[in-house]
Structure formats: structure tokens, C-alpha cells
Amino acid sequence: MNIDNLFQTLRQQTGQAHRNLEATYPFNQHMRSTSFNAQAYARSLHVLKAFHLAAVQPIALLPAQITKLIDDEHVLSALNTDIAILPSNSDELPVFSIDNKNAPAETAIAFSYVWMGSSMGGSIISKWLQKHHPELPVNYYLSMAGAGSQWEAYKASTLEYARETNVDVAVCAAEAVKVFEGIIQAASCYQADNSPSN
Numbered sequence: 551m552n553i554d555n556l557f558q559t560l561r562q563q564t565g566q567a568h569r570n571l572e573a574t575y576p577f578n579q580h581m582r583s584t585s586f587n588a589q590a591y592a593r594s595l596h597v598l599k600a601f602h603l604a605a606v607q608p609i610a611l612l613p614a615q616i617t618k619l620i621d622d623e624h625v626l627s628a629l630n631t632d633i634a635i636l637p638s639n640s641d642e643l644p645v646f647s648i649d650n651k652n653a654p655a656e657t658a659i660a661f662s663y664v665w666m667g668s669s670m671g672g673s674i675i676s677k678w679l680q681k682h683h684p685e686l687p688v689n690y691y692l693s694m695a696g697a698g699s700q701w702e703a704y705k706a707s708t709l710e711y712a713r714e715t716n717v718d719v720a721v722c723a724a725e726a727v728k729v730f731e732g733i734i735q736a737a738s739c740y741q742a743d744n745s746p747s748n
């Protein structure tokens with residue numbers, strides 16, 4: 551597969567996994583004014599925290615030209631701030647784990663792609679939250695909106711690194727699909743229920 555098509559391939563090959571994630575509770579509650587509540591929101595942030603924590607190590611393998619664009623400390627601290635404000639059940643902590651192929655560069659790019667790419671939907675979600683649920687904290691989504699401003703710079707630096715290291719685009723895309731599946735798996739510890747919003 552052509553390295554120049556890295557991001558087109560990632561987008562295309564993870565499309566179905568992204569749709570599956572959007573259809574999974576608690577993410578499927580977002581942008582729905584009738585069923586969305588603070589509990590579903592808190593749960594989605596717990597799942598995202600599990601993902602962001604798991605992404606720290608693989609992303610750290612990338613060169614500084616990429617990692618300087620990915621402020622994981624700021625994003626994790628924003629997540630912790632929002633989680634501390636929201637109601638949550640400490641006995642329901644999601645676990646993120648995936649079985650990576652032994653291809654560190656491809657895995658690192660896969661995690662960084664899902665990390666950076668999630669800012670695309672993030673800015674839409676933060677606008678929706680601020681309009682429909684102004685009572686909820688949005689530090690995480692605001693920090694991701696900031697990260698999103700680096701999307702083009704991120705893609706350019708990553709493409710350069712992928713060319714230099716002769717990255718296998720197919721493996722990279724397969725790893726990115728696994729990252730999405732890992733998030734879906736982490737979310738499976740939660741069940742939609744009819745308990746009142748709190």
C-alpha cells in the first residue's frame with residue numbers, strides 16, 4: 551500500500567469501526583437531547599480516560615516532531631477535572647487492553663491517529679454540550695478542540711516519519727481498527743439503564 555495514502559487508508563479502513571463505536575453505549579447517547587444524561591457522559595469520559603492512558607506509552611515512541619503536537623498530559627488532566635465533577639460509580643472502571651502486533655511504529659501511529667482524529671468529533675460534541683447541557687463540564691472536549699487545531703501539522707509530520715521508517719500502511723490500519731475495538735470493549739463494562747439522570 552502506498553505510504554502517501556496513509557491517512558486516506560486509515561480513515562477508510564477504520565470507518566466501520568468508528569461507526570460501531572458511535573453506536574455503542576455510552577457514546578450512542580451523545581447528541582441526543584432526550585436520553586443523554588450526566589451518568590452516560592461520566593461513563594464515556596471514563597472510557598476515554600482508559601484509552602488516553604493506554605495511548606501514552608505507544609505515542610511516546612514517536613519522534614518529537616509528532617509528540618510535541620500531542621499534549622497528552624493536558625488532555626488527561628482535563629479528563630480528570632471533568633470526571634471529578636461528574637457523578638460516577640467507582641466499581642465500574644473500564645479496562646482498555648488490546649493485543650498489538652509486534653510493530654511498534656505502526657502501533658504508535660495507530661494510537662496517535664485515533665487520539666488526534668477523535669478531536670474532529672470532539673469539537674462538534676463540545677458545541678452540542680455547551681448548547682444543550684451548559685451545566686456539564688467540558689474541559690476535556692475543549693482541550694481536544696485545541697488539539698484539533700494541530701491536525702494538519704500532525705498529518706504532515708506523521709507522513710514524513712512514516713516515509714522515513716517505511717511504515718506498513720496495512721498493518722497501521724489494522725492496528726487502528728484494533729484501537730477502536732479496544733475502546734468498544736472498554737465501554738462494554740457499562741450497560742444502558744433507565745436510572746434517572748443525576
Ligand code: HEM
Pocket residue numbers: 557560561568571572577578580581601663664665666667668669670671672674675733
Ligand atoms: C460520541 C461519539 C462520536 C461522534 C458523534 C463522532 C463524530 C465524528 C465526526 C463528525 C468526525 C469527523 C468526520 C469528518 O470530518 O469527516 C469524526 C472523526 C473521527 N473520530 Fe469521531 N466521533 C465520536 C467518537 C469518537 C471517539 C470516542 C473516537 C476515539 C477515541 C473517535 C475517533 C475519530 C477519529 C480517529 C476521526 C478521524 C477520521 C479521519 O478524518 O480520518 N471518535 N468523529
